[in-house]
Amino acid sequence: MxxxxxxxxxxxxxxxxxxxxxxxxxxxxxxxxxxxxxxxxxxxxxxxxxxxxxxxxxxxxxxxxxxxxxxxxxxxxxxxxxIERELAMAFARAAQIAGALDAALGLAVGYVNERQQFGRPLGKFQAVQQSLATFACEAAAANCAAMGAAQALNRGAAEFEIAAAKLRANRAVEIGTTVAHQVHGAIGFTQEYALHHLTRRLWQWRSEYGNDAHWSRRLGSAVTARGADRFWPDLTARTDPACR
Amino acid sequence: MQTFVTEAVDWPNTAPALREQVRALVAEHGTRDPVRRANSWTKPAPEFSRKLGEAGLLGMTWPTEYGGQERSQLERYVVIEELLAAGAPVGAHWIADRQSGPLLLRLGNEELKRRWVPAIARGEAFACIGLSEPGSGSDLASVRTTARRDGDEWIIEGQKVWTTGAHVSHFMIALVRSEAGSERQAGLSQFVIPMDTPGVSVKPIIDLTGAHEFNEVFLEGVRLPASALLGNEGEGWKQATAELSLERSGPERYLSSMVLFLELVRHAGTASDPALEELVGRLAAEAWTLRLMSASVAAKLARGEDPALEATIVKDLGNSYEQAIPQLVQAAVDFGDAEAEVLRAVCFYLLQVSPSFSLRGGTREIVKGIIARGLGLR
Structure with missing residues (x-):
């Protein structure tokens, strides 16, 4: 930075x-x-x-x-x-999803380290640990995807990257919101606790400026039209110096 | 909380030329059989490895003094992602080039380095890793194979198992207990064991597809000179786990099923089925994301950082991705369609071998435990 x-x-x-x-x-x-x-x-x-x-x-x-x-x-x-407004806003929502997932993960980790049941913090239970690890991977993927789209936007045309980033971020919302609420138990479901500010926005942003079906169709038809033999060369050419 | 900080990867200016070089080499010497191209880093082809050695594409980052090319870590990354994406049969040299060579250069004495490193770079010496034992899998610190001193020599006694490529390897780097009565991570050391040493015997383990990738390796009264000790006595645990980031985040953790994805794209082009195109889109987005993540870790490693948590995240996501591809393809494609024959063959092959993807290099459960610890749980 x-x-x-x-x-x-x-x-x-x-x-x-x-x-x-x-x-x-x-x-x-x-x-x-x-x-x-x-x-x-x-x-x-x-x-x-x-x-x-x-x-x-x-x-x-x-x-x-x-x-x-x-x-x-x-x-x-x-x-x-x-830049086309729809594309820019799709990028924006991907970035917001990335941030909100990190915040929800932070809340979840803080909560399970504090909340005691059966004489120990919830975070000591392997089932809870494994769920949160899965969540962390999804949050990481959404963040990397948003970053990749931003880098591509700085280079120029970024439709592929924005499509991929919004789609990847959308998909992370499902596991992220599910695990965040699950590990919080009932308190996460209340108005007084902060989690819903994040999760309700996440559900909203997943739908806005292209849901999963929208972007996967768009990306899929573009990739299919280019053909199998172009996928990898195109992917690498997008980041290689000579093609910047 | 931010568990994965991506930074712009400074792809080398030589990348386009390196890619062309690798693509041409694979087109000429690789295999066309799509089934052979799947999960290709477990497919040994010593001839192909020698071709890479001749082309200067092995040991790329190592000192020229030891047969290397002194190129950058990211240049090497470009080469290995190209090899894997093309499904090149890189199994023979994969472990030696990825970790045994670097480990020898970092910790080996002059004799070990001279004997093995230049030969690895030529694609003539291959390595296997002696970690798991019959009673010691994920719980690696429970290894019981021993090394005991006998004058100037060491005598190794015990057994390793699930040893990938032991039957094509020239040496093993084994983690063994060198201090009698020691427990867990203490008292372990690493030894370089030439596979032709008397007392070493290799017995194949055939996998569920009928293929021979891993083995049992018996070590019975194996006598080694003092110089076979790698690094420091008693520091084997630290040494063996230090380079896990390199092992866990490489492109082999998400590209094992790439050939099936490409066959799916080919099939979707003729099938005009919107559901298949959606699947292509979803898998393409994931491939793009994982490539960024894997390369981002490589860039950090190249700068001398150890992004252990990020590397572990790449492995977990990558393994899940390469395992999901055959399942999703099977669910979406009508295999009764004669046009889908190649797709079907690759898919069924990968369905059978993909359970190993989240076992090798650390099981999913171990990997998630490491991530949880990185999050501050436990």
């Missing part, structure tokens, strides 16, 4: 944490404006923040992590040029 991005994260993290899921537009928007967040992807020459897609990933992921109640990514994408 470079210095600008670290600074951006250090700004956004406490702000989003404070605003949280119940953020009101009256309170949030002036603060976003002050930090220049809606202009994140507008070039500096045009008075914007001049950020790239990895900067956007940082902000969108944190918006997901804190289940930010305002759709900040939509405000950012609205002002971004040279």
């Amino acid at each position: 470079n210095d600008t991005r670290r600074m951006l994260a250090e700004m956004a993290d406490p702000l989003f944490a404070e605003l949280g899921p119940d953020a009101s537009e009256e309170r949030a928007l002036p603060q976003f404006e002050e930090l220049g967040l809606p202009l994140l992807l507008v070039p500096e020459a045009e008075g914007g923040f001049g950020g790239d897609w990895l900067d956007a990933l940082t902000v969108f992921r944190l918006a997901g992590y804190h289940a930010l109640g305002i759709d900040l990514p939509a405000l950012v994408v609205e002002r971004a040029e040279s």
Whole structure:
């Protein structure tokens, strides 16, 4: 992470944490404006923040992590040029899913280490450990996928990567939300406990800007049309230097 | 909480040329049989390994003094992912090139290095790993094979099992108990045992497909010189587990069923079945993600970091993926269709061998336990 991005994260993290899921537009928007967040992807020459897609990933992921109640990514994408809105928002939702999964995993791990049953923390039970390990893998995959899409967006055309990232993130929602609730027991199902802010958003974001069927059809027909012998060469050419 | 921090992989400028070189070599010397191309890193073909050695594609990162090419870790990564994606028969040299060579270079004395490393780089010396024993599988610290001193020499007594490729290997790196009465991780050492040493015998174990990949290896009064001790006496556990990140996160952990995915893409192109295209999309997204994850770990290893948790995550996800492919293909494709014959053959082969994917290199349960510990549970 470079210095600008670290600074951006250090700004956004406490702000989003404070605003949280119940953020009101009256309170949030002036603060976003002050930090220049809606202009994140507008070039500096045009008075914007001049950020790239990895900067956007940082902000969108944190918006997901804190289940930010305002759709900040939509405000950012609205002002971004040279990209189809549907694609950019699919990327944004993938990044938010990645953040929210990490947050839900953090809550789950914290909870099972604290909650005692049968004389020991739930986290000592192998069945609980194995479920959380599976969850951690899914959260990791969603995060890597969002990162891969951001890197591709910085290189240029990224339709394949965005499709793959949104699809992979969508799929992670299923296991992530299931395990997060399961290990929390009944408390995770209450309004007073914070988990639902994350899981209900996760279910929402899975549907928005392309569900699993939408992206798998789109990706599948593109891959099939290119043919079996092009799959691997295409995949590697997307990241190799000569093709950047 | 963020368990996996991906950073941009700085793919080498030489990558496109290396890929072309490997693709041409595999097209000329590899196998066309799609069944042989599945799970190809367990398929030994010494001739093919020698071709790679001649082409400078083995021991790529090692010092030229020991027959290496002094190329970067990521250049090697490019080569191995190409070999696996193409289904090249790399089984003979795989373990030696991946871990035995690096281990010898890191810890071996001059005699061991001179004897084995250049031969590995030429594709002429192959290695096997002596870890599991009849009473010691996932619980590796319970090994009972012993090494005892006799003057300047060591005498090895015991038995190893599930030893992949022992029948084509020239030497084994074995983890044995070198301190009598020691327990668990203490008192273990690693020894380099030439397979032609008197007292070493190899007995095949035939797998459920009829193939011969692993073996029992009996070690009866095997007399070794002092120089056969690898690294430090008593530090075998630390040495043997230090390079697990390299072993767990490589592209072989998600590409074992790639040939079946490619056959599925071919079939979907003629079948015009939307369900098959959806499956192609889903599996393509997963392949793309896993490649990023595996390469990201490789980039961290290349920088000298040890991303042990991330490497373990790659193994768990990758194994689940390569196991899911044959199951999903079987569920989606009508094998009564004459057009699906190749697909069917590869699928049935992989259905049978894929249970091993989440056993080899650490079982799924052990792997998930490591991830849980990495999360701060336990």
